[in-house]
Amino acid sequence: MLSKLSDAFRAYPVELHHKQLDFSSAEELPDSYAWTELGEYPSSHCPSKESLPIIDLNDPNALKLIGHACKSWGVYQVTNHGIPEELLHDVERAAKNLFSLPVQQKLKASRSPEGISGYGVAKISAFFPKQMWSEGFTIMGSPMEHARRLWPQDYSLFCDVIEKYQKEMKQLAERLMWLMLGSLGLTKEDIKWSSPKGEFTGAVAALQLNSYPACPDPDRAMGLAAHTDSTLLTILHQNNTSGLQVLKEGSGWITVPPLPVHFVLHRAMVNRTEHRLSVAYLYGPPSWVQVSPLPELIDSNHPPLYKPVTWSEYLGTKAKHFNKALSLVRLCALVNELPDVSDSIVKVS
Numbered sequence: 001m002l003s004k005l006s007d008a009f010r011a012y013p014v015e016l017h018h019k020q021l022d023f024s025s026a027e028e029l030p031d032s033y034a035w036t037e038l039g040e041y042p043s044s045h046c047p048s049k050e051s052l053p054i055i056d057l058n059d060p061n062a063l064k065l066i067g068h069a070c071k072s073w074g075v076y077q078v079t080n081h082g083i084p085e086e087l088l089h090d091v092e093r094a095a096k097n098l099f100s101l102p103v104q105q106k107l108k109a110s111r112s113p114e115g116i117s118g119y120g121v122a123k124i125s126a127f128f129p130k131q132m133w134s135e136g137f138t139i140m141g142s143p144m145e146h147a148r149r150l151w152p153q154d155y156s157l158f159c160d161v162i163e164k165y166q167k168e169m170k171q172l173a174e175r176l177m178w179l180m181l182g183s184l185g186l187t188k189e190d191i192k193w194s195s196p197k198g199e200f201t202g203a204v205a206a207l208q209l210n211s212y213p214a215c216p217d218p219d220r221a222m223g224l225a226a227h228t229d230s231t232l233l234t235i236l237h238q239n240n241t242s243g244l245q246v247l248k249e250g251s252g253w254i255t256v257p258p259l260p261v262h263f264v265l266h267r268a269m270v271n272r273t274e275h276r277l278s279v280a281y282l283y284g285p286p287s288w289v290q291v292s293p294l295p296e297l298i299d300s301n302h303p304p305l306y307k308p309v310t311w312s313e314y315l316g317t318k319a320k321h322f323n324k325a326l327s328l329v330r331l332c333a334l335v336n337e338l339p340d341v342s343d344s345i346v347k348v349s
Ligand SMILES: O=C(O)CCC(=O)C(=O)O
Pocket: 208, 210, 224, 229, 236, 238, 243, 244, 245, 266, 267, 268, 277, 278, 280
């Protein structure tokens, strides 16, 4: 059994055999980056009539509104979240500095095949025949080790900003978690891995910096292919260039104008002129936690839909089977099943 989160990654190392492209010198879209067919779920270029729920965290009804947003969308944006605007700009600047380094320098901080932290292409790339127009930098715990390789003399500025951001995100994640759990009528007594103060003991978090350089042929390129995050909650900040899309049943892909995400199928698109950056805070439970519905949420009308699995078992299944992971732990047919777009998107003519 995989007992630690890192074991789940080690058990399924991601060997990516292609070279990191130097996006700054690419004048044309190389063939290996051309997604000639975007499948049954193309992006609609007309502005969507539907838009994501926006929740003001100071609203006395925030709990109810979040519960509704989770049930109907699985994703929402938040305002009055208390994250200082200056910190958001600082983290964008830190990401921009990192991704503007020469490729050879960035490769000094590469993620190892069985590792989590470091620079590289998206791990999900291994499941797709075409490459994605993006690069990423994953930080789990302290950013120091990898930052030192990028800026041997001068890493502390980057580390300070990242650590400040991690601290703020942890608090916001806990606050959102309690709002979402509260909307189900659950309290601190119901959650085994929470402390009496409401902290989630042993929660595992990672920060993912994503860079989507301006692309010479954005209609044929994919920034980040459709996926669900292996998290309980993802808090996403994007710079002022849109690109995030979420799949809503019955509506197709909906563009999210700049903020946070949950268990939804989503992807990132690129554009011709702007360099897009995003910072995802990925928040999950400790690896030993068993994921199954609490008894008080089950009755004959609401039977369990999935086999109980520990979080690290689920991550192992996800690392191996990607978008099919949920259906593999499912007990009975689901009405609202996520379509397996990994099959449809990758058809390349
Ligand atoms: O860049 C984005 O908008 C999406 C990023 C994302 O989905 C991720 O990092 O998991």
